[in-house]
Amino acid sequence: MSVSLGINIDHVATLRNARGETEPEPVLAAAMAELGGADAITIHLREDRRHIRERDVMLIRGTSKLPLNLEMACIDEIVKIALQAKPNLCTLVPEKREELTTEGGLDAIEKFDVLERTVKTLMNSGIEVSIFVDPDIEQIRCCHKTGAKYIELHTGGYAASAVSHLTWEDDKPIRGNGELAKLILAAEFAQELGLTVNAGHGLNYQNTAEVARIRGINELNIGHSIIARAVFVGLVQAVKDMKEVINRCLAAT
Numbered sequence: 001m002s003v004s005l006g007i008n009i010d011h012v013a014t015l016r017n018a019r020g021e022t023e024p025e026p027v028l029a030a031a032m033a034e035l036g037g038a039d040a041i042t043i044h045l046r047e048d049r050r051h052i053r054e055r056d057v058m059l060i061r062g063t064s065k066l067p068l069n070l071e072m073a074c075i076d077e078i079v080k081i082a083l084q085a086k087p088n089l090c091t092l093v094p095e096k097r098e099e100l101t102t103e104g105g106l107d108a109i110e111k112f113d114v115l116e117r118t119v120k121t122l123m124n125s126g127i128e129v130s131i132f133v134d135p136d137i138e139q140i141r142c143c144h145k146t147g148a149k150y151i152e153l154h155t156g157g158y159a160a161s162a163v164s165h166l167t168w169e170d171d172k173p174i175r176g177n178g179e180l181a182k183l184i185l186a187a188e189f190a191q192e193l194g195l196t197v198n199a200g201h202g203l204n205y206q207n208t209a210e211v212a213r214i215r216g217i218n219e220l221n222i223g224h225s226i227i228a229r230a231v232f233v234g235l236v237q238a239v240k241d242m243k244e245v246i247n248r249c250l251a252a253t
């Protein structure tokens with residue numbers, strides 16, 4: 001059993017843009033992530049271009065040997081760029097201008113028509129599509145109906161509860177964590193439908209192992225915690241450390 005690690009390098013572009021400078025260079029971050037053992041690069045081209053820009057998408061696509069996962073909203077302008085860049089995977093996410101980061105899964109029930117249309121357009125051009133969704137059975141059923149072959153389970157709820165719901169048993173802290181159970185059931189249901197299951201958001205060096213252990217998880221997409229550690233230890237080391245967290249827990253199961 002193996003679980004891939006996709007590194008979200010948006011924060012490198014955020015830092016670059018903060019000073020209106022040309023560094024740090026996201027393309028170099030993709031190369032360093034590869035050196036550290038990353039299995040994929042994830043970038044989010046937002047409508048407001050607050051971090052990743054079109055030029056980053058094209059340069060990373062043209063230079064990185066790793067599979068590229070482009071996170072995007074179902075917006076015509078961004079779909080057009082995706083069709084040109086041809087990433088290996090497009091992950092469809094909700095997007096609000098006022099949010100600091102993606103705040104929840106897509107409402108696949110409410111947005112079914114636009115999702116189905118976007119999935120078809122991208123898949124017709126040879127791009128696989130994933131939908132970022134909360135661990136909710138009806139949402140997952142709807143994602144499957146769009147024709148997408150992948151989902152990414154939103155782990156933000158789990159990550160938030162993993163810090164706040166510690167309980168104690170036999171002098172050991174355990175997580176009385178319904179959120180983890182939701183992820184496990186959602187992953188199982190999605191796989192029964194034939195979907196490939198990725199997961200991400202809010203994962204860090206402390207809470208990732210439990211998600212990596214969920215049966216059948218294909219890939220974890222992690223950004224903030226890895227880039228934060230990279231400030232102190234360098235990106236190659238930070239990626240290696242996360243790979244070790246994942247591989248160690250898989251070896252123990």
Ligand code: PXP
Nearest residue numbers: 102132200201202221222223224
């Ligand atoms: N997956 C998706 C769909 C996201 O939008 C993000 C945040 O950009 C991530 C994963 C990574 O989240 P984090 O930065 O909290 O690791």
